[in-house]
Amino acid sequence: MWYAGRMAGVQSVERAFGILRALSLGPAGVTDLSDRTGLPKSTVSRLLSALEEQKAVDQNTEGAYELGVGIAELGTALRGGQSVVEVARPHMVELMELTGEAVGLNRLDGDQVRTLLQVDDPSSSVVVRDWTGVPTPAHAVPAGLAILANSSRAAQRNFLQNEFDELTENTMTDPAMLLLRFEQIRTDGFAWVIEEFTEDISSVAAAFADANGRIQFAIHIHGPSFRFPGDVDREELGNRVAATAQRIEAQLNPD
Amino acid sequence: MWYAGRMAGVQSVERAFGILRALSLGPAGVTDLSDRTGLPKSTVSRLLSALEEQKAVDQNTEGAYELGVGIAELGTALRGGQSVVEVARPHMVELMELTGEAVGLNRLDGDQVRTLLQVDDPSSSVVVRDWTGVPTPAHAVPAGLAILANSSRAAQRNFLQNEFDELTENTMTDPAMLLLRFEQIRTDGFAWVIEEFTEDISSVAAAFADANGRIQFAIHIHGPSFRFPGDVDREELGNRVAATAQRIEAQLNPD
DNA sequence: TTCAGCGTTCCGCATCGTGGGACAGCTTGT
DNA sequence: ACAAGCTGTCCCACGATGCGGAACGCTGAA
Structure with missing residues (x-):
């Protein structure tokens, strides 16, 4: 444990995966994801932007976010192994x-x-x-x-x-x-x-x-x-x- | 663009995904991943710990890290689950x-x-x-x-x-x-x-x-x-x- | 027994991520 | 046509968090 009372981890990584897991339940917009994860909308928006860069999420034609090909590629690598x-x-x-x-x-x-x-x-x-x-x-x-x-x-x-x-x-x-x-x-x-x-x-x-x-x-x-x-x-x-x-x-x- | 010269994104999320992509090439230890990603070992170790908490990676019996069930679960969701x-x-x-x-x-x-x-x-x-x-x-x-x-x-x-x-x-x-x-x-x-x-x-x-x-x-x-x-x-x-x-x-x- | 390499841990520091709030744009209802 | 409400983006002050060099313990090979 590094700091007293502080869990090991990287907050942004935890939050990003929280968003990915929320999206595994179905496509969602920023406000919906904010509700599902308890994070402020600005934080969700920024994390989605980062995840989009990694191709972990993308937006569908209605503007909702969903899991992207970056996850599929990792999944393929996992299954391919x-x-x-x-x-x-x-x-x-x-x-x-x-x-x-x-x-x-x-x-x-x-x-x-x-x-x-x-x-x-x-x-x-x-x-x-x-x-x-x-x-x-x-x-x-x-x-x-x-x-x-x-x-x-x-x-x-x-x-x-x-x-x-x-x-x-x-x-x-x-x-x-x-x-x-x-x-x-x-x-x-x-x-x-x-x-x-x-x-x-x-x-x-x-x-x-x-x-x-x-x-x-x-x-x-x-x-x-x-x-x-x-x-x-x-x-x-x-x-x-x-x-x-x-x-x-x-x-x-x-x- | 928020700050001059600063790319949009969340550094930790970018780095975490860099590690996941490196692992999609095959299992690796901390030093190997440090080499593959150019990040210091302590940074890699901390990010792996965070990814392990998210079940995105785990360690095999030889101590090498590989992609984990958290990715498989996201992959399942993606495949029309x-x-x-x-x-x-x-x-x-x-x-x-x-x-x-x-x-x-x-x-x-x-x-x-x-x-x-x-x-x-x-x-x-x-x-x-x-x-x-x-x-x-x-x-x-x-x-x-x-x-x-x-x-x-x-x-x-x-x-x-x-x-x-x-x-x-x-x-x-x-x-x-x-x-x-x-x-x-x-x-x-x-x-x-x-x-x-x-x-x-x-x-x-x-x-x-x-x-x-x-x-x-x-x-x-x-x-x-x-x-x-x-x-x-x-x-x-x-x-x-x-x-x-x-x-x-x-x-x-x-x- | 010694040494090299690996992985973890520590901690000072400053960079980075946060989140409240403003705002633009869109949708819906009257 | 207009107003209200909602969504999502952007800004920015701030301090919490992640960073990374260094130290150290452990393991395995020579």
């Missing part, structure tokens, strides 16, 4: 190097799951094809199951009203069985799918929350069933994938 | 018409509560004065109590470290009693204050979350104690205010 794909990529590389199998980043999109990024082992001559951009049915891929398992019950009920295709003889399609499966996956923290989507691919996934706290992403490892998961301890690998998902989530949601 | 004032207004009018008493929209601002909007009964000849823009102490008004009751325990502990003025002989100022009161208010969903702020005003409030899920707003009804709440069932009216707050929250957070 936290692209899910860019945050996830190094973690996925690490997981790929651990297992030698392809690692994918997925997002739930209705009742389908879409692969946003796939990271392959460059030295491997037999790989699962690149699924980037391809929608796959959520009930038959582990990313879909993992995301849904960690979603609200209402979202699960909505999902289970769909009809599910039996893509292989292993595909689970009964809603009651799927609901029980969600419980187990939620408890485990990861989801395994062994030859349910296609007959020769096996896969494990874990979900994570994005910067808005919404669970709509997952990462998975998948491989040809003749070698994957092979002798690997499924629970241990599942925990590894879950731990990686948690690290991605922690990076997207610093607190 | 709904104006709290505009969303709340019709609900407040409805509540005012129900009771014939003034309805206010409040926001917690440190240890004070500020009225952002007040809706009065235009036909009433005796009304509570317009409190728009005026800070009132959070411990003595129901909006402050309702917001704090629904805040984190850490936020409650921080708040209870303040010294509280006994504004009337009814004002509750003991931290332990206030903590118990928070529990009750959280359970009830609304807060009543009978002549604690001033001797002739009574009031009931309920808190709600904004579009970021943050609880820093409340609505209240207040009236002169000689007629309010009068014969009205306090629990029923409290529930009505709480229901209105929930409708505002639902509109701000569609799902």
Whole structure:
């Protein structure tokens, strides 16, 4: 504390942000902002002028002030620093190097799951094809199951009203069985799918929350069933994938 | 132009935004920001402290500063997020018409509560004065109590470290009693204050979350104690205010 | 163990931001 | 057409506030 009774801070910066927060409630003129912030009109006018210079505010066609592109640019920088794909990529590389199998980043999109990024082992001559951009049915891929398992019950009920295709003889399609499966996956923290989507691919996934706290992403490892998961301890690998998902989530949601 | 050779503006606001723009390039420490902006380290340190108070910046785990959630919140507002004032207004009018008493929209601002909007009964000849823009102490008004009751325990502990003025002989100022009161208010969903702020005003409030899920707003009804709440069932009216707050929250957070 | 660099804190000082009030311009109501 | 009321800008005396150099404690590297 610098002076007795004086809070640390810079008065003009506090006041300027008070005005910005007042404007986040909707456009306003000088007198309205004076009311909302308790500051004299001359002070509000001067601070708005300063904020306008920084492009933090501008005036709309009716003369009311509103948040400006300077805020948008800072917001973009903030969001740009936290692209899910860019945050996830190094973690996925690490997981790929651990297992030698392809690692994918997925997002739930209705009742389908879409692969946003796939990271392959460059030295491997037999790989699962690149699924980037391809929608796959959520009930038959582990990313879909993992995301849904960690979603609200209402979202699960909505999902289970769909009809599910039996893509292989292993595909689970009964809603009651799927609901029980969600419980187990939620408890485990990861989801395994062994030859349910296609007959020769096996896969494990874990979900994570994005910067808005919404669970709509997952990462998975998948491989040809003749070698994957092979002798690997499924629970241990599942925990590894879950731990990686948690690290991605922690990076997207610093607190 | 005010003074000869002096640019219009507020120096501290210009400097603060200079720091924010420097941070939009990536996280940085005090010395790095001093280099990037040309400002002395003590100036940068003080401005960062002020920006941190506004949640415009925070420090990552390595001690470097980066853009904070305060910017994200402004960014959300900018991206067409709904104006709290505009969303709340019709609900407040409805509540005012129900009771014939003034309805206010409040926001917690440190240890004070500020009225952002007040809706009065235009036909009433005796009304509570317009409190728009005026800070009132959070411990003595129901909006402050309702917001704090629904805040984190850490936020409650921080708040209870303040010294509280006994504004009337009814004002509750003991931290332990206030903590118990928070529990009750959280359970009830609304807060009543009978002549604690001033001797002739009574009031009931309920808190709600904004579009970021943050609880820093409340609505209240207040009236002169000689007629309010009068014969009205306090629990029923409290529930009505709480229901209105929930409708505002639902509109701000569609799902 | 020593030293360089970082970040915080202090405090004297004067620059800068404040806010009351005047005023011009605009809008609305009669 | 005119008057009243409101908005927003501008002015300026003044003192509160922010400034920045210097000192210092801490940390990490050599």
